[in-house]
Amino acid sequence: MKLCSIILLFFLLGNASSSMFKMERGSALKLVCPGDEQDDLEYESNISHVNISRGKPGKRGPQGPPGPPGAKEPDSEIRRRYEDRILALETQLKAQNDQIGGLGQIGNPAESCKAIKLANDNAENGLYYIRDNEGNVFQTYCDMDINGGGWTLVASVDENNMKGRCTSGDRWSSEQGNSAQHPHGDGFWENRAVHGSASSSASDDYKNSGYFAMNARDIMLWHTPNDTPVGSFDSEAFIKYHTSNGFLQRYGGNLQTLYSKHYPMRSKQYTANKDNGPSIPITWDKGSNAKMVELTPINSRGETESGYVQFRAVNNERNAFALCPGVRIKPNKRNVEHVCIGSTSYNIGHTREEEYCGDFAAKDWSHSSGWSAPEKIITSVVMIFYR
Template identity: 35%
Template sequence: DSLLRVCLAQFNARNCKEVKDKYGQTENGLYYLTTATGVVYQTFCDMTTAGGGWTLEVGNWANRKTFGTVEAATDDDFKNPGYYDIEAEDMSVWHVPNNTPVNHWNLAAIMRYHTDRHFLHLYGGNLYQLFHSYPVEYNVGAHLSDNGPSIPIVYDLGDKESTKNVYGPYSGGENEGGFISFRAINHERAATAICSGVKPKGGNVEHYCIGGCGFFPEANPLQCGDFTGFAWNGYGTHVGFSASKQMLESAVLLFYC
């Protein structure tokens, strides 16, 4: 398949950018990488977005535990050692419908974007370090004033309006499209990890930000999982604070470059 390269050779590279620059590999697909301590792992490389060299890392936020297989990343949790091993500058995000085969991820995605501000240098070079500076914990601070950074994004699929439209209609009035945001805190002082495609302007972030501290006081236990309050007014109804079914049933894939 021209869209997918399954590479069984192990490269002496810590990230997909090295695979592209050092070994001349230019096709999207599965590659083996090696950490600084010699751990070999398989991951997906996006070799086309903004010059290529993007390494798939994560579906979990803050610790060094790794799990899952890259082929199953759209139907199960996945995180590889590159999450904490790679020193990156930027990141890319794909929202891909659940159970999509790896060779169709790019075409099936409902949203794709990347940063180009080299912002990760300011926060230790990866999300593991960023979330040490901005821990995703209950009662760690107040909404807005203690949120983490919001970084402008470049859209590869979608735009500001289409991004806001996958979240609930009530959410649109308190966020701004065109950003990726980190450690957003809600009115009840519960922290979420990432606001994909938007910057919070209010305190109802549980309805449009993903990942969480594990405890959300409001209407406990209604808010749970990575999509904490996305089904507040019914699952996939796209009314009130409920996100679209398309958003709820997509995996969020995070890449470094």
Template identity: 40%
Template sequence: MFFWSVLFGVFLACLPGISSHPPTTTTTLPPPTFPPRPSCSGGFRTCKELKDAMGIDEDGIYHLRSTNGYEYQAYCDMTTDGGGWTLVASIHENNIQGRCTVDDLWSSQQGRQQTNGDGNWNNRVIFGTVEGATSEDYKNPGYYDDQIVRNIAVWHVPNIVRVPDWKDRAYLRYHTTNDYFARNNLYKVFEDNRLERNVNDLSCQKGTAIPITYDKGDNAVAQSMYGSLVQAETEPGYVTLRPVNRNGVPFAICSGVKIKDSSSACSFQHYCVGGGGFQSGDLARMCGDFNNLDGKGEGQAPGWIASSTLTDSSLLILYR
């Protein structure tokens, strides 16, 4: 009887705007625009576990608990493609001219010659806040936690957008569907294949291209994020992991595209984000979370320059 009472209490607490404690007044107040969620820390490690157990169908911030018992707030998308998506990270470029300086957490804060960067793609360091995910780099324990992950979703959301407006303001949202990440996650992908420069292998490596399904936007929107020269060497409809350019420099994610099988340019620095941060010689001007998306690292032609829509946005990464 005690177990069912506790479970019912957790159920009430997880419903938006409902408390397991009765109000002490009958005064009726207008609901807030985005009501905070009470704690739902009943052992749920992911938004999918929470949704499956409690039947929640409203997007928002909920409490989760890692395998090791660490409780934290996470954004849950409870509606897209059946819901249950957990926000685990965001990549935000606060100063694209900074070149591996402060807050370049997904590359290097240690300058342009630090070979392995900060290593945050394959470590257990957490940073940022869920509510600030479009204003700063963000990573929570869900990124590396030992949990069932089958697919990822990526959202491109303009910077400094409030949480309730993320889905509406995003100009591109997509997810994978082929269960590539079964028994895996990005942390394990990059732990097994670290983002470290290999001076002994300077060949072009096109990375792993995973087909995507669009939730908002399409191939035309994905291509429009990049310049004409990038469009000529890429094919939309994919997310690509860990390609390596001809200088032996690996990059983390190329969003919305893969390099064409027929292409040999391998200019990943112009359309991929994150990495080890290391760039040698003149290429050091490309260092940073957004690498050389602005095209100014080498004084490149306009065809290499990404749109301001992309460079003025954050990439949100979700698991399910």
């Protein structure tokens, strides 16, 4: 700011000396800066119009120095470097949240596979968590496709060693051998014992608490090759069929009640044909009556009828066999040990009585005799579902 501007300011404030300026009546107000009368501002106006309360706008001063730098943006190079890892962690976190909260997951078990299917029509086949009627929580396999889906795997019968008659691993018959001291077997069809896991149910016997603590209407059976991984159960099973008349409701809603209260497994207490359990018609989901005939021992084809599932069939020697998958025994036919599974453990009255004992009984009797099942059946597991 020039000196004359400073003096004018003092004048306006009443602090400047009158000798610093000259003014004639009727003339313009003229401010003369000492030392240089030609150099400063000359502001002329009719004195009656002078407004000394507001001066002319000043000139813009020089630009100030730049301010401090702002915060830097995240390093995009670091983000790119770890982007795959960050994405993987985000995906893992989402999966964990879904697992905790989704119906049928560990934090939110369902009452059945059917309940999961009803809640989510897009639910896929696989492992889910179920809470049965008694509050037991277990993980098992659900089929979400067949006949509307919602089938809960509750058991599998696996013959781990056809030559090991009623030895270790023969839970659905006897692990105690074929003897009079243990005549009725281990009672696995009737008791509340559990064993194994759904993920390995094609490699070992499996039974979860749903077998005895669920209220179901129907069953479904799959014949699946031994050692099939859980992700391939659906595609590898070569025969599938189910009942559809709600028969289980007549027997307590599950197989454990059917056997324990209605058709217990006992040796030497029943008569062939007369004391056989019910035979229930089935609907084929994969396979047919003709296919079942092909998988039945040659000599048994005239003694059985395809398209059914039979419970507790009694043979000529009065020994009980728990389940006849895919067939029923015709009237007055008694060689049931070659087509049915799960025996008692006091099989006497036959020349090769010890060969009746086992989870798959006498399915491998002799290929040359015509009483042996095809190898495909012998080396497969029978999977049991409820709905």
